[in-house]
Amino acid sequence: MTASATLILLMAVLYAVGITVMLERSLTRVLIGFMLVGNATNLLILLVSGPNGTAPIVTGTSADETMADPVPQVLMLTAIVINFGITAFVLALIYRSWWLAQLGDQGDAVPDQHTDDTEAATDATFDAVDLDDAAIQKILADSNEHPDEPDRGLEEKR
Template identity: 75%
Template structure:
């Protein structure tokens, strides 16, 4: 099988569109770009898999002259599909968590800047997940100090 020009063009367009969309700031667009790049990779593996042939299982009924297909590209494609699915699930969970924290505020699912510019403050994109007062922190530290004092070495010294 020779590589079809149509498949090569489709693969190139999918890679280009996927990379372009992945460079956006929206997490949903990053997910769409990743899906495009993953499918373009599957098409690339399919194009490079070589000529078609009989199944690589020898059962005695096939002739020895018939060319067998290489099973490695099939395995690589299945592995790429599984990896693509796993990362898609992770990105969907990340998008959902980002949406949950932002509560569909003014940002939506857009990733905030890491640095502050001259016209805006850096504290406008902070999240207050848990309010912990000083007494709670002191109680945690005291409890950890008590746990350290119960080591076997200190018990032997006390006897």
């Protein structure tokens, strides 16, 4: 197999764009850049893996000259798994930084229980969570999927 000029050009563009985007200050752009570099690495492994071959299990012999080398396939699978793990980690970092930005100057520090304005500080911090919980409870109350009495549906069918 000869390397296609299109694949080589695509790999080079993915590396260039990925590294350029990774140098930005935004975590989202770092994530996008890392994903582009990961895909470019997979293309690089594909390009240098050599010619196509037959599967080792089909021929039954280990001395087959046309047998495919499994090492590049394993390397590419490993690169995909590592890329997925780092993507999940960076997504967690992005969510955490967004959450801390929403809390403002207070951060995620919980106020002392012994102060007089504990209720006001707690209400200000967790107001969005309470509003979400109230909205979810209203939706569940309006729907017929979660009745108040779980056995009521069975008794009506009998």
